Amino acid sequence: MANNPQLDANGNLKHLLSIEGLPSDMITAILDTAEPFTEVAEREVKKLPLLRGKSVFNLFFENSTRTRTTFEIAAKRLSADVINLNVSTSSTNKGETLLDTVDNLVAMHADMFVVRHASSGAPHLIAQHLEATRRPNVHVVNAGDGRHAHPTQGLLDMYTIRHYKRDFTRLTVAVVGDILHSRVARSQIHALTTLGVPEVRAIAPKTLLPSDVERLGVRVFHDMREGLKDVDVVMMLRLQNERMTGSLLPSPQEYFKFFGLTEAKLALAKPDAIVLHPGPMNRGVEIDSAVADGVQAVILPQVTFGIAVRMAVMSMLARG
Amino acid sequence: MKILIRNGHVIDPANKIDARNDVFIAAGRIVGVGQAPNGFTANRTIDADRLIVAPGLIDLSARLREPGFEHKATLESELTAAVAGGITSLACPPDTEPPLDEPGLVEMLKHRARNLNLAHVYPHGALTIKLKGQTLTEMGELAEAGCVAFSQANTMVQDTQVLLRALQYAATFGHSVWLQPQDSYLAREGVAHDGEVASRLGLAGIPVLAETVAIATVLQLVRSTGVRLHFARISSAAGLALIDEARAGGLKVTCDVSVNHLHLCDVDIGYFNTHCRLQPPLRSHSDRDALRRALADGRIDALCSDHTPVDDDAKQVPFGEAESGATGLELLLPLTLKWAREMKLPMSTALARITSDAARVLGIAAGTLSPGAAADLCIFDPRAAARVTRESLKSQGKNSPFLGLELTGWTRYTLAGGHVVFEQR
Numbered sequence: 009m010a011n012n013p014q015l016d017a018n019g020n021l022k023h024l025l026s027i028e029g030l031p032s033d034m035i036t037a038i039l040d041t042a043e044p045f046t047e048v049a050e051r052e053v054k055k056l057p058l059l060r061g062k063s064v065f066n067l068f069f070e071n072s073t074r075t076r077t078t079f080e081i082a083a084k085r086l087s088a089d090v091i092n093l094n095v096s097t098s099s100t101n102k103g104e105t106l107l108d109t110v111d112n113l114v115a116m117h118a119d120m121f122v123v124r125h126a127s128s129g130a131p132h133l134i135a136q137h138l139e140a141t142r143r144p145n146v147h148v149v150n151a152g153d154g155r156h157a158h159p160t161q162g163l164l165d166m167y168t169i170r171h172y173k174r175d176f177t178r179l180t181v182a183v184v185g186d187i188l189h190s191r192v193a194r195s196q197i198h199a200l201t202t203l204g205v206p207e208v209r210a211i212a213p214k215t216l217l218p219s220d221v222e223r224l225g226v227r228v229f230h231d232m233r234e235g236l237k238d239v240d241v242v243m244m245l246r247l248q249n250e251r252m253t254g255s256l257l258p259s260p261q262e263y264f265k266f267f268g269l270t271e272a273k274l275a276l277a278k279p280d281a282i283v284l285h286p287g288p289m290n291r292g293v294e295i296d297s298a299v300a301d302g303v304q305a306v307i308l309p310q311v312t313f314g315i316a317v318r319m320a321v322m323s324m325l326a327r328g
Numbered sequence: 329m330k331i332l333i334r335n336g337h338v339i340d341p342a343n344k345i346d347a348r349n350d351v352f353i354a355a356g357r358i359v360g361v362g363q364a365p366n367g368f369t370a371n372r373t374i375d376a377d378r379l380i381v382a383p384g385l386i387d388l389s390a391r392l393r394e395p396g397f398e399h400k401a402t403l404e405s406e407l408t409a410a411v412a413g414g415i416t417s418l419a420c421p422p423d424t425e426p427p428l429d430e431p432g433l434v435e436m437l438k439h440r441a442r443n444l445n446l447a448h449v450y451p452h453g454a455l456t457i458k459l460k461g462q463t464l465t466e467m468g469e470l471a472e473a474g475c476v477a478f479s480q481a482n483t484m485v486q487d488t489q490v491l492l493r494a495l496q497y498a499a500t501f502g503h504s505v506w507l508q509p510q511d512s513y514l515a516r517e518g519v520a521h522d523g524e525v526a527s528r529l530g531l532a533g534i535p536v537l538a539e540t541v542a543i544a545t546v547l548q549l550v551r552s553t554g555v556r557l558h559f560a561r562i563s564s565a566a567g568l569a570l571i572d573e574a575r576a577g578g579l580k581v582t583c584d585v586s587v588n589h590l591h592l593c594d595v596d597i598g599y600f601n602t603h604c605r606l607q608p609p610l611r612s613h614s615d616r617d618a619l620r621r622a623l624a625d626g627r628i629d630a631l632c633s634d635h636t637p638v639d640d641d642a643k644q645v646p647f648g649e650a651e652s653g654a655t656g657l658e659l660l661l662p663l664t665l666k667w668a669r670e671m672k673l674p675m676s677t678a679l680a681r682i683t684s685d686a687a688r689v690l691g692i693a694a695g696t697l698s699p700g701a702a703a704d705l706c707i708f709d710p711r712a713a714a715r716v717t718r719e720s721l722k723s724q725g726k727n728s729p730f731l732g733l734e735l736t737g738w739t740r741y742t743l744a745g746g747h748v749v750f751e752q753r
Binding site: 013028106107127128129130132133136137153155156157191194218219220221223224 | 522523524526527528529530531532533535599600641644645646647648649
């Protein structure tokens with residue numbers, strides 16, 4: 009296998025493509041770097057000069073409001089110039105290839121690409137292309153590719169867990185829902201196992217679990233009540249509308265009955281367990297409103313921390 | 329034209345010859361091995377000292393891309409690549425554009441190939457019109473035009489009633505049918521072997537079940553129809569086991585594997601290497617090892633390149649969007665020899681899989697150096713080592729998962745019909 013494409017020869021972060029392959033001290037360094045950035049938002053002047061003069065291109069081939077916005081805020085708080093491109097509605101419809109789009113933007117002196125794409129591996133392809141065309145100073149941040157990875161989401165989830173729970177090595181964490189199609193779940197699982205969480209559970213019906221998922225280091229449960237027993241952290245996943253009825257699941261109602269997070273099911277977890285969700289939530293499908301709005305939910309803090317974590321990633325990439 | 333190939337190490341698996349010998353050629357045919365025919369005087373002598381003299385290689389699957397995909401490759405570029413790889417006969421699947429579903433297209437292809445005078449081309453006719461799996465083609469007419477078998481290329485007939493009838497009809501006339509077994513529903517949207525690698529990379533999986541379900545179905549239909557059936561590109565140990573079992577029960581089916589599946593597995597996809605996007609998908613280590621063993625002991629009949637030239641534009645995209653296939657004509661020989669060395673097999677056994685065994689599967693009189701046979705030969709240097717690079721490949725397709733790898737055993741001369749069609753300078 010080729011060298012880790014995310015790290016340079018000195019082990020510094022060159023691109024952020026996936027959490028898989030990042031050493032645990034790199035993950036910890038990102039979380040530590042994010043820590044002071046949470047305070048920037050509390051200041052009157054919410055800006056730092058770390059990316060001043062840099063151009064960050066938000067290259068979104070798939071629709072997203074929340075992730076794009078938080079990346080935009082993060083880059084602007086670091087004083088970067090931010091250009092948003094919704095490519096799904098522009099040049100690729102005219103037949104331009106992904107790499108042609110990238111070459112054009114590089115010619116406009118882009119310093120960083122924040123990429124979201126429906127195909128797994130698209131950010132890797134861009135990073136490889138930048139290597140092949142000798143553009144060592146242009147960085148790629150994966151903002152979600154297909155089912156593969158959403159590393160900044162995984163990192164902000166780790167930040168949130170660390171904020172509330174401190175020590176990863178004493179936790180039991182459950183990831184619940186559509187793991188098969190979820191890039192978030194994969195990034196979470198890699199982050200949790202890398203940081204030394206002794207028990208990561210995957211709770212889902214068999215139709216929503218990838219093959220050999222145990223090899224990623226998780227314990228599989230099909231019964232949510234059993235899987236939530238005594239966990240410290242519950243990480244809920246979003247169920248896409250188009251998957252609620254069909255050959256994967258019979259109906260959203262039945263899904264909610266067996267895999268939706270209700271107060272009754274949450275009561276099986278530790279009393280101080282926290283509940284995460286990457287958003288946007290489907291209330292009444294994967295999560296009951298009483299839980300989503302309850303005291304154990306840390307869903308809104310996740311969003312706040314997400315900006316700090318993205319600032320950390322971008323500043324570390326720019327520093328080289 | 330009389331040619332003497334002198335002092336070479338002749339390996340002719342069909343005749344169990346494995347010794348230093350001279351080979352005599354006249355009027356496009358082999359006229360003697362070892363012993364010169366009376367009054368033979370050569371117009372040309374090829375010094376084959378330290379070289380292996382083998383029958384011309386036979387490739388059971390090579391896409392030449394004409395008609396329809398000339399931006400990916402042309403007959404001329406690919407047949408030039410074929411003879412550079414020591415291949416003198418090749419079968420091509422019918423998935424051109426338009427597909428080979430009418431006699432005129434087949435005649436044109438044969439005619440154009442003949443004019444190039446490089447390797448012999450054996451087209452497969454489409455089993456159904458436009459390969460759509462709905463309407464049978466005129467198999468009789470296509471056979472007269474030169475089709476040696478009928479296939480669906482790398483798709484399946486989804487409708488099992490149509491499939492049954494296609495096999496019945498082919499069996500009526502004794503035509504051979506080649507199928508690449510993959511249930512299209514189970515493989516739907518899949519782009520890689522359904523296992524740990526695909527799960528990590530977030531690639532939609534094609535389960536082994538897609539192969540085994542298709543094989544099980546086809547085997548039932550073969551039992552019922554008695555058709556001559558060849559399974560093209562087996563990819564899994566479980567699929568192989570079903571074929572083994574059927575053969576043990578007396579069913580006469582054959583199967584092949586591609587060089588890619590002999591040397592690679594899903595782990596080689598690495599960080600989304602689109603050169604490893606193949607059809608069928610690269611499967612697990614243990615599947616690959618089972619295929620390697622089965623080819624060694626003959627449970628898999630033959631080995632092929634499954635040559636599929638793909639243009640860069642169709643590969644420089646995310647993995648799931650990439651066109652599947654790898655170029656392979658020029659790598660068939662060195663990759664066969666690599667497998668043989670790693671498995672500690674005699675070279676004659678390895679060469680049989682790409683000469684005499686392939687000829688048997690294809691049903692053609694080739695793949696041997698018997699006196700009277702067409703003088704198709706591959707003369708290669710078993711010690712020559714070279715790195716596979718884009719520049720070194722004559723094929724228009726530069727899409728090889730083996731780029732950068734040093735391989736041993738390269739062709740020095742290729743003769744087809746008694747003519748030297750390739751000579752390494």
